[in-house]
Amino acid sequence: MQKKKVSLKDIAKKVGVSIATVSYVLSKDKESKVSLAVAARVKKAAKELNYQPNQIAKSLKSGKTFTIGLILADISNPFFAHIARIIEDEASKKGYTVIFGSSDEKAEKSWDLIQFLINRQVDGFIIAPTEGSQEQIKYLKNQNIPFVLIDRCFPELVTNYVIIDNFKAAFEAVDRLVKTANKKIGVIAYSTTLHHMKERIHGYYEAMHKNGLEVKKEWVKEIDFFDIKEGIKTAIDEMLMNKNPVKAILFTTNSLAIHGLKYLDELNYRVPQNISIVSFDEGEAFDFYYCPLTHIKQPLLEIGRTAVKILIEQISDPSLEEQQILMNATLIVRKSCDRR
C-alpha cells in the first residue's frame, strides 16, 4: 500500500490548529491573516512532514488542472516529436503539464482522445487536427473549451491557429526550382482535404502558372496516408514513365520525401543530376543523404511557443478574440535543386 499522503489535516492535527489556518498559511498570499507565530509552526510542520499539496483536490475546487491536452498525428514521427518537446518545455515554464495522444490521422481516434481528455478536465487543447474533425472542433468551440490548432487549420471555422503560410512556402520552393532551370516539375502530396495540403498544392500550381509553365496531369500526385510506400512507387512511376517525365519533384512532407528518395535510389535516379528535389521539413534522415536537400524549414520553436502562449492567454481569459497566426517558412537552398 502506498503510504497515505500528508494532507492539510495531518499538519493541522500536529500543530493543533484548524485546517483552514494551515491552508491560509500555505497559500502564501493570504499569510498576512495568520499570526507569525502560528505561521512559523505550520510551516515547520509542513516541512517536517514533507507536505505536498494534492493537485487533484485543488483542481476539483478550482476547476483548473493546469494541464494541456496535446493531440498529434503520431508522437513517434520526428516532426511531431519535435513540436511536442517544444510545447512540453514551454508549458512547463508556465506551470502546465502536457498530456498527449496520437490520433494516427483518424478522426475517430481524435474524438476519443478529446472526450477522454475533457473528462480528465484539461484546461485546453493544442491540436494538429485530422481530416474530417471539423465537428470536434466546433464542439470544443460550443463548449467554450480553449484550444489552438497547429500545423493545420480549417479556414471555414474561426479558431485560434498557428500555422505556416503553406501556399507561400510551396510557391517559393517551386519558383526556385523553375529558376534553377527546371520546367517539368511534379508534386507529391497526401490525398486529403486538409487545407494545409491543398495550399501546398495550390502554391505549386500558382508558381507554375506565374512562370508560364503548363502542368501535366501526371505531375500532380496525391497519396493515401495509410499506404505511403506503395503510393509513392506508383506516383513516381507515373511521373517518370510518360511522354513528359518530370525533372523535379516537390515533396509536401518529410515522410513523403523519405520514401520518395528511397524509391528514386532504387530506380537509380541521381539527385540532382537526373532529378531535382525540394522537400518540406527537415529530418535526421536527410543528414546522410548523399545530396544535401533543399527544403522548407518551418519555425517549429516559434510555432510551439506561440501556440502555448495563445492557449494560456485564452485559458485565463476565454473572452479574448481568436488569433490566427500565419508564420513564414524558410527555403533552405542546398544542392538538390541545382541542376545547372
Add this chain to the structure above:
Amino acid sequence: MQKKKVSLKDIAKKVGVSIATVSYVLSKDKESKVSLAVAARVKKAAKELNYQPNQIAKSLKSGKTFTIGLILADISNPFFAHIARIIEDEASKKGYTVIFGSSDEKAEKSWDLIQFLINRQVDGFIIAPTEGSQEQIKYLKNQNIPFVLIDRCFPELVTNYVIIDNFKAAFEAVDRLVKTANKKIGVIAYSTTLHHMKERIHGYYEAMHKNGLEVKKEWVKEIDFFDIKEGIKTAIDEMLMNKNPVKAILFTTNSLAIHGLKYLDELNYRVPQNISIVSFDEGEAFDFYYCPLTHIKQPLLEIGRTAVKILIEQISDPSLEEQQILMNATLIVRKSCDRR
C-alpha cells in the same frame, strides 16, 4: 466562460431523484439496486444532457487517476519518441493516460518532474532514469509509489525494470566484428556511471578478451552527454591517429553513431572499406547512409508493453514482488561490418 459541465446533480434535478440514485444507476454494476423504471429515466436524462463524469472528482474519491507518469531523457529523440508511442498505445488500451516529461539526462530535472507528477497523483511511473537519480528511485520505493525502470537500471537497487542484456548485445556485436576479420576494434560510449553503458563497454572488453585480443587504451572512448559533437571528433581522431589505429568501431547509441559517421565522412573514411561499424539501435537516419549498418536492435515493442503491464500489475497490487526483465537484443548484420 466554459459552459459549466453537466454533473450528477443536474441529472438528479432533472429526473427528480437524489444524486446517489443517479450515481448508482450510472456506475453500472450497482444497477440492480435501482428500479428499472427510474434507471431508464436516469439513463435517458444522462444521454440527453450528454453527461460526462468528472474524472477529477472520481480521482479524489478513489485515490486513483489512471494516469502514468513517463520520464524520458528527451521525447524528441527518436528512440524515446518511439518508446513513448508504444507506451501510450499500451496504456490507453488499459484505460490509462500518459503524462510525459523530458529529463535531458539531468537528475535535477528528473526530480522536479517526479515531484510534479506525484502532486498530480499519477498512479505510477515509467522511467528511463538519469545518472545519479538513485535517491529519487529510493524515494519512490519508500513512498511505495509503483514504478518501472526502462532502458537503464540500478543494479544496486531492487526495483522493477525492463531492459535488454546490454552486456550480451555488445559482446555479440564485437564478437561478430572479430569474426569478420577485425582485430583492432574501438568502442565509443557516453561518459556516465549508468549501468547500461558500463555493461556495453564491459561486453566489448569481454568479447575482445575471449578472442584473445588486446585492448589499447586509445580504443575505448567515453564522451560527454552534453557535448557529443566535439567529443566524437576528439575520440575518433585519437582512435585513428595513433600507432594502433582501430579498424572497427562499436557505437553504443544511435546518436553517437550518427555523429560518428558524419565525422568519418568528413575524414573520407569509407565504410566498410576503411572501417567497420556496428551501432546500437536503428534510426531513420541510417536509411540513407550509403552502407547498410549492422546494428543491435532492441525489442522496443516488448519493452514498452512489458513495462506497462508490470506497472499496472504493481498498481493493482503493490505487494507484488519486483520484476526484473532482461530481454535479448538482436544483432542485425548488414554490410557495415563486412570487410572480407
Add this chain to the structure above:
DNA sequence: AATATATGTTTAATCGATTAAACGAAAAAA
C-alpha cells in the same frame, strides 16, 4: 466604561462523485 475596530482563528459550505448506513413503503411471513 462602553463601544468600535482590528486581529487571529474556526466553522462550514463547496467542488463532483462514491458508498455505507438510514429510512420508508410495500410485500411476505407470522
Add this chain to the structure above:
DNA sequence: TTTTTTCGTTTAATCGATTAAACATATATT
C-alpha cells in the same frame, strides 16, 4: 392483523483543499 423481509431511495460522510462568513479576543476609540 401484526411482524418481519425485501426493495428502492435518500441522507450524510468522505476524498483534500479553498474561502466566505462567523466568531472570539484583544486593542483602540470615544
